[in-house]
Amino acid sequence: MKYGILIVSHSADIAKGVKALISQAAPDLSITIAGGTDENGIGSSLEKIQQAVDDNTGDEILAFYDLGSSKMNLEMLMEMTDRTIHKYDVALVEGAYIAATLAEVDSPLATIEDNLKSLKIK
Amino acid sequence: MKYGILIVSHSADIAKGVKALISQAAPDLSITIAGGTDENGIGSSLEKIQQAVDDNTGDEILAFYDLGSSKMNLEMLMEMTDRTIHKYDVALVEGAYIAATLAEVDSPLATIEDNLKSLKIK
Amino acid sequence: MKLELVDAKKWINLFVEKLEKNQTDLNELDTAIGDGDHGTNMKRGAEAITAAFEKKDPENLSDLYKATAFAMIQKVGGASGPLYGTAFLDMSKAVKTDNLELGDLLQIGTDGLKRRGESDTGMKTMIDVWQPVSDALKVNKFDQKVIDNALENVKNLVATKGRASYLEEKSKGHIDPGAQSSAYLFESLIEIMGA
Amino acid sequence: MKLELVDAKKWINLFVEKLEKNQTDLNELDTAIGDGDHGTNMKRGAEAITAAFEKKDPENLSDLYKATAFAMIQKVGGASGPLYGTAFLDMSKAVKTDNLELGDLLQIGTDGLKRRGESDTGMKTMIDVWQPVSDALKVNKFDQKVIDNALENVKNLVATKGRASYLEEKSKGHIDPGAQSSAYLFESLIEIMGA
Ligand SMILES: Nc1ncnc2c1ncn2[C@@H]1O[C@H](COP(=O)(O)OP(=O)(O)O)[C@@H](O)[C@H]1O
Ligand SMILES: Nc1ncnc2c1ncn2[C@@H]1O[C@H](COP(=O)(O)OP(=O)(O)O)[C@@H](O)[C@H]1O
Ligand SMILES: [Mg+2]
Ligand SMILES: [Mg+2]
Ligand SMILES: [Mg+2]
Ligand SMILES: [Mg+2]
Numbered sequence: 001m002k003y004g005i006l007i008v009s010h011s012a013d014i015a016k017g018v019k020a021l022i023s024q025a026a027p028d029l030s031i032t033i034a035g036g037t038d039e040n041g042i043g044s045s046l047e048k049i050q051q052a053v054d055d056n057t058g059d060e061i062l063a064f065y066d067l068g069s070s071k072m073n074l075e076m077l078m079e080m081t082d083r084t085i086h087k088y089d090v091a092l093v094e095g096a097y098i099a100a101t102l103a104e105v106d107s108p109l110a111t112i113e114d115n116l117k118s119l120k121i122k
Numbered sequence: 123m124k125y126g127i128l129i130v131s132h133s134a135d136i137a138k139g140v141k142a143l144i145s146q147a148a149p150d151l152s153i154t155i156a157g158g159t160d161e162n163g164i165g166s167s168l169e170k171i172q173q174a175v176d177d178n179t180g181d182e183i184l185a186f187y188d189l190g191s192s193k194m195n196l197e198m199l200m201e202m203t204d205r206t207i208h209k210y211d212v213a214l215v216e217g218a219y220i221a222a223t224l225a226e227v228d229s230p231l232a233t234i235e236d237n238l239k240s241l242k243i244k
Numbered sequence: 245m246k247l248e249l250v251d252a253k254k255w256i257n258l259f260v261e262k263l264e265k266n267q268t269d270l271n272e273l274d275t276a277i278g279d280g281d282h283g284t285n286m287k288r289g290a291e292a293i294t295a296a297f298e299k300k301d302p303e304n305l306s307d308l309y310k311a312t313a314f315a316m317i318q319k320v321g322g323a324s325g326p327l328y329g330t331a332f333l334d335m336s337k338a339v340k341t342d343n344l345e346l347g348d349l350l351q352i353g354t355d356g357l358k359r360r361g362e363s364d365t366g367m368k369t370m371i372d373v374w375q376p377v378s379d380a381l382k383v384n385k386f387d388q389k390v391i392d393n394a395l396e397n398v399k400n401l402v403a404t405k406g407r408a409s410y411l412e413e414k415s416k417g418h419i420d421p422g423a424q425s426s427a428y429l430f431e432s433l434i435e436i437m438g439a
Numbered sequence: 440m441k442l443e444l445v446d447a448k449k450w451i452n453l454f455v456e457k458l459e460k461n462q463t464d465l466n467e468l469d470t471a472i473g474d475g476d477h478g479t480n481m482k483r484g485a486e487a488i489t490a491a492f493e494k495k496d497p498e499n500l501s502d503l504y505k506a507t508a509f510a511m512i513q514k515v516g517g518a519s520g521p522l523y524g525t526a527f528l529d530m531s532k533a534v535k536t537d538n539l540e541l542g543d544l545l546q547i548g549t550d551g552l553k554r555r556g557e558s559d560t561g562m563k564t565m566i567d568v569w570q571p572v573s574d575a576l577k578v579n580k581f582d583q584k585v586i587d588n589a590l591e592n593v594k595n596l597v598a599t600k601g602r603a604s605y606l607e608e609k610s611k612g613h614i615d616p617g618a619q620s621s622a623y624l625f626e627s628l629i630e631i632m633g634a
Contacts, residue, residue, distance in 0.1 A: 011143050014215065017135030017157070021188070024164055024474040025602065035139070042146055043281070043321030066143070066215050068406060072326035072360055076317065091213030091243050093136065093188050101605045115605065119243045121213050146279040147407065165476070165516030190601060194521035194555055198512065223410045237410065 003103040003112075004030035004058020006085070007096055008049055008065040008074050012036035014092075018064075022097050026104035030057040044073045053083055060084040062103065062112070064096040071122070086113075089122035125225040125234075126152035126180020128207070129218055130171055130187040130196050134158035136214075140186075144219050148226035152179040166195045175205055182206040184225065184234070186218040193244070208235075211244035245381075246343050251436050252308055256293060258432035263290040266428060273421040277408035282421035285322040292319035305343060309336035323361075323406060324422055327370065330360040347382030354378050361405060368403035368415060370422035377430045388434060391427050398423040440579075441538050446631050447503055451488060453627035458485040461623060468616040472603035477616035480517040487514035500538060504531035518556075518601060519617050522565065525555040542577030549573050556600060563598035563610060565617035572625045583629055586622050593618040 005022065009015040015035025023031055032055045034048035053061065063085050065071045071087075078085050086109070088095055095116055102112045127144065131137040137157025145153055154177045156170035175183065185207050187193045193209075200207050208231070210217055217238055224234045247255065263270075263286045270283030292315035302308035309332045317329030331353035338344055338352045354374040358364055365375045373394045380386040403415035406422070442450065458465075458481045465478030487510035497503035504527045512524030526548035533539055533547045549569040553559055560570045568589045575581040598610035601617070 009139065009215075011139030013135040013139030013142065015139075017131065017133030017137070017139060020135065021133050021164055024476065027475075037321035038319070041321065042143055042279070043285070044325075045321065046317055046326075067219065069321070069323035069325065072323055075360070076326050076330070091241070092215050093131075094213060094243060097189065098605050101602070105606060105609050107609070111607075115607075119213070121216060121241045121243065146281065149280075159516035160514070163516065164474075165480070166520075167516065168512055168521075191516070191518035191520065194518055197555070198521050198525070220410050223407070227411060227414050229414070233412075237412075 001059050001109075002029070002106075003099075003109075004032065004056040004061045005096060005100050005103070006049075006052055006056055006061050006063040007031070007033040007035070007092070008044065008052075008063065008070040009033070009035045009092065010042050010044060010066055010070055012040050014066065018093055018096055021093070022100040025097065026100035029100055029103055030055075031100065032056040044070045046073045046076060049073055049077045050081075053077060053081055053085070056083075060086065060109075062099050063087045064090065064092050064099070066092045088113075088116050088120075090116050090119035091121055095119045123181050123231075124151070124228075125221075125231075126154065126178040126183045127218060127222050127225070128171075128174055128178055128183050128185040129153070129155040129157070129214070130166065130174075130185065130192040131155070131157045131214065132164050132166060132188055132192055134162050136188065140215055140218055143215070144222040147219065148222035151222055151225055152177075153222070154178040166192045168195045168198060171195055171199045172203075175199060175203055175207070178205075182208065182231075184221050185209045186212065186214050186221070188214045210235075210238050210242075212238050212241035213243055217241045245346050245384075245437070247305070247346055247349075248343075249302070249305055249308065252305055253297075253302065254436045255432050256308065256312055257297075258435055259429045260290040260293050262428040262432060263287055263425065266424075270421050270425055273419055273424055276418045277403065277411055277415050278421060279322075279407060281322055282324060282425065285320045285324055286425050289316045289320040289325065289328070292316070305339040306336045309333070309339065312336075324370070324425065326360050327357050327422070330356040331374070332356075345382070347378055347380075347386075350374065350378040350381060363405040366401060367405040368398055368401035368408060368420045368423070369405050370420070370426040372398040372401065372420070373423045373426040373430065377426075377433075386434075386437075388431070391430050391434075395419055395423060395427055440541050440576075440632070442500070442541055442544075443538075444497070444500055444503065447500055448492075448497065449631045450627050451503065451507055452492075453630055454624045455485040455488050457623040457627060458482055458620065461619075465616050465620055468614055468619055471613045472598065472606055472610050473616060474517075474602060476517055477519060477620065480515045480519055481620050484511045484515040484520065484523070487511070500534040501531045504528070504534065507531075519565070519620065521555050522552050522617070525551040526569070527551075540577070542573055542575075542581075545569065545573040545576060558600040561596060562600040563593055563596040563603060563615050563618070564600050565615070565621040567593040567596065567615070568618045568621040568625065572621075572628075581629075581632075583626070586625050586629075590614055590618060590622055 012035035015033035032052040037043035134157035137155035154174040159165035267283035274282035313332035334356035462478035469477035508527035529551035
């Protein structure tokens with residue numbers, strides 16, 4: 001099982017930066033991002049999330065988000081897709097980093113989720 | 123007392139995005155950022171942190187960071203400066219957002235720190 | 245009472261009008277206790293609704309609510325997008341088989357808001373307008389006073405959901421922007437009910 | 440034993456040489472349990488040390504260690520920057536008044552690492568090389584074997600500080616990149632001590 005990582009942020013820059021940061025530690029993972037609104041303003045876009053899910057080549061997807069509307073749009077997408085997406089209510093940057101580090105070395109989901117527990121803040 | 127916000131991240135994009143995100147909720151605060159290495163690679167730069175502290179016009183500074191070297195460089199700078207900097211071991215994006223929201227409406231430090239407590243993950 | 249297609253269309257069109265007219269006011273409310281974009285967000289949604297209706301005139305209630313939902317979901321960009329979107333999508337599904345009583349229909353929308361927002365009344369959100377309006381319609385007591393009371397009530401609440409919740413006590417004394425945009429929705433309803 | 444300026448200069452220059460030669464190896468170690476940049480980081484630091492010495496040839500031990508510290512702090516860009524930087528800065532301060540015994544001096548550097556990293560021995564970091572080397576020097580038993588043993592030991596540890604700590608058990612069986620670059624530092628020391 002190879003997990004993919006999905007980053008949903010209000011900001012296209014944050015999403016891009018998180019991808020760059022975690023790619024360093026997890027170069028073999030599929031990491032796709034949805035940042036900002038359709039017009040790249042601050043906000044979220046279901047279409048971008050949809051695209052990022054479609055583009056993600058992971059067997060299952062570990063998803064991270066920042067604030068309210070990112071979460072709601074992500075949940076909306078989860079109701080619409082048949083991909084398996086695990087959504088985590090944890091610190092965006094730090095959670096995605098740890099999950100990616102562990103997924104890179106083929107850690108089982110239980111280990112990843114165990115490590116994310118202490119980052120739960122939402 | 124008007125607080126300033128300082129964002130220290132491994133990524134210039136993350137730092138820029140966090141600033142854009144929290145500026146929306148806190149347009150009146152001084153928010154300065156230090157993201158990436160001197161060459162804008164992934165990493166941290168004491169010089170950028172120094173500059174961001176110098177540029178921050180807050181009376182005191184609330185500082186947020188992502189990972190290891192951002193933290194150590196921030197602490198290094200704190201030993202060198204005579205500005206008052208409060209460093210928080212909390213989720214970067216979410217912590218900075220909440221702190222900025224509260225600082226914007228002139229909440230006292232105790233209230234801000236109280237709200238950050240549940241975001242402590244480091 | 246039940247709404248027929250022609251009136252429902254007028255309802256949504258009036259809502260769109262009000263959103264476009266009151267963009268600045270909604271932004272200002274959101275500036276006080278949020279990120280200042282609720283007017284801009286809803287304006288984007290309003291334009292998308294108009295565009296959708298122009299592209300394809302809805303032929304039944306279900307299509308009308310669905311087009312409204314999709315426009316909101318796709319174009320709003322803030323929390324209100326998936327919220328209004330879910331409400332109208334659930335309403336669209338509900339009217340598919342049966343033109344429900346308006347109070348029951350709006351209750352389904354309200355339940356959608358609660359599900360999407362993981363929230364309930366008393367949290368200083370749009371739900372605090374949707375719920376009393378649904379309740380009033382169910383007992384045929386819906387009028388402007390219901391909306392006015394709801395807004396008055398929402399103003400005095402401390403937010404426990406959405407961005408405003410970070411402000412805690414300081415969120416008190418402000419009208420929630422989503423509650424205000426919902427007030428426009430239901431003031432539009434009064435206008436077409438009266439007509 | 441104590442180090443005089445001329446030998447200390449040779450020491451640091453040899454370290455710089457080894458860092459430049461072994462950049463790829465350090466990156467590979469960091470790829471296994473970190474973010475793959477330790478070699479690149481230390482190479483940047485090494486070049487900055489050379490540049491600093493060329494700009495102003497250090498006139499005493501304190502200046503030498505200070506220039507080394509500043510180069511690391513300013514140019515490395517990773518955790519190893521403030522770590523090596525703090526170690527050398529503390530050493531620079533310590534030798535200002537007194538040319539200390541090398542074991543005592545390196546202990547001061549090691550303590551600097553611990554302070555900056557909020558860490559200690561056994562956490563699978565560079566400290567696991569610095570501490571045994573300092574200890575051995577204090578009792579005049581420092582040789583290549585001390586370094587080899589330290590690296591062997593560090594390899595079997597589970598990381599509890601730094602990025603590798605996220606890997607937990609899986610960090611075992613890998614040499615910590617910072618421990619390896621520190622090994623280069625102290626192998627350089629052996630070379631100049633033997634000469
Ligand atoms: N969890 C929630 N449950 C119900 N309503 C919510 C929730 N979060 C936000 N809202 C509503 O959404 C409105 C904010 O919408 P908007 O400004 O467009 O989104 P954002 O907060 O993402 O900028 C709030 O005024 C509130 O009425
Ligand atoms: N808290 C710490 N205490 C001591 N040493 C540490 C600590 N964190 C990291 N290190 C050391 O730093 C090395 C990593 O350096 P480097 O790769 O340059 O930084 P980064 O991890 O920021 O990419 C590790 O191999 C370890 O020896
Ligand atoms: Mg808003
Ligand atoms: Mg918004
Ligand atoms: Mg590294
Ligand atoms: Mg690094």
